[in-house]
Amino acid sequence: MSLTHSTAIGARTELRATAPDGVRAARGFAPGVERSLGWLAPLALLTLWVATTRHASDGTAHVMVSPREVLDAARELAGSGELAAHVRASMGRLAVGFAVGASLGLAYGLVAGAFPAIRSLFGSTFHAIRQVPSIAFIPMLVLMFGVEETFKIVIVAKSTFFPVALATADGVRGVPRSFLDVARAYRVRGLNLLRYILLPATVPPIVTGLRIALGRSWMVLVAAEILAAESGLGQMMERGRQMLRLDVVLVGVLFTGVAGLALEEGMRLVERRLQRWRRA
């Protein structure tokens, strides 16, 4: 037994020696060095950016701005409170729309997951509307609700509703029958059934659905703000474009990106916390 084991390991080491160059090279690095490799590409890009914008003249200001100018623009926008106001406007819309869409999605998903009759009744309509890109509804919603807040909240709610409803329905349907059988055998009912069986089984997929929904709604909201808004990061970027202020546009791109990243990572954190038991 031990002989075959060691031969297997021996064979594997030998194979490793003939592995592609990249793989072998990476194995040679200390973990810290390997992790810091990730900074290489962004640093290279930044250096390239600085180098190409060093001698830029005023004539090319709308296609080339230096990192320093972007930083100055960010400081200026932050100092005047403009940036904070735009971020607040965008996040407020996202929060309200997301809350509405997620609650409706949860409610529909729970009902549709639990009752096949509801599924077969609403399923085709649900999937038909779901596969239309949210952004295609913007012209219709603008005509219905005008360009004010309502249309943005409705579009965010719409793009939140579908992923959440889908994930919830799948989560509810995916509760293994054996869990329910065990629960019945132990006479677990009511609140205990919910607390110890149904919630742990369904919450992780629902949180994944919420994370996907949040990312999509954020993108759709920014697009809606670019198309028609008085405030918000999307509107800030669009006005920057119209005034040929590349620095302002880049500040906007930076902040929408950071906001997207923060929302995504925040949801991932929640997801990991809820799935701690899986790793054990």
Place this chain on the structure above:
Amino acid sequence: MTVPARIWTVVRSLLIPAALLGTWELLSRGGAAATYAFVPLRQVATAARTALSNGELIGNLIASAEHACLGLVAGGLAGLLLGACLGASRICDRILGPLFHGLRQVPLLGLAPLIGLSFGNGAGAKLLVIALAAFYPVALATAGGVRNVERAHLELGRALTLDRRQVFRHILLPAAAPAIASGFLQALAFAWLATIGSELLFTASAGLGSFMQQAEANGRMEMVIVGITAIALVGLAMNGLVIRAVHWLLPWHAVEQK
């Protein structure tokens, strides 16, 4: 399934759409303001017939489908390349991975003002947005597919002294193909969304997005609805085509129809 049961299934799936249409029609009769938002169905049907018969709808539809396909091919190939690098080479993954995952978080259509400023507002900008939309899912799926290739298969390849090209052709590619296929399927949905989005956000030219934008500007709700319906149908048709193509290319792999 027996015949009456099948008929009942069809009827049941049509109940809700019928109820929704009925409600819409009822709402449209609630006065002038309501007629503006909820245009009567007859008006929508007339608009659809007009747009179909004068070729406006078909022309814009083909233009949009062309944009989407071009972007899907360009972005998909680039994604395939980067994904294969990220998946096959660990050093590549370490260097480019963090940048790739960071950039992925910037909402794509939020880049529209930047792209508009740097590349103009025309066809090039649209293609770039659509290609980017297709690029991310394909790169992600390819990297995952290549990374998850069976260790034993790779070891067999080495035991047979295959060179790198042969390993790629005979081991990595077939192993990653199902993941790549679902990546492309996802990319198609994103490319279609980006097509409509970029046509709405950039200067008007041929395309369903521009068609709807113009209808919105003219306050023609019935034309907007015709546009949405066309977008839904094209999306469905393209999805069906890609699923069929995947079945043909990878007959052993059943694509989950979602």
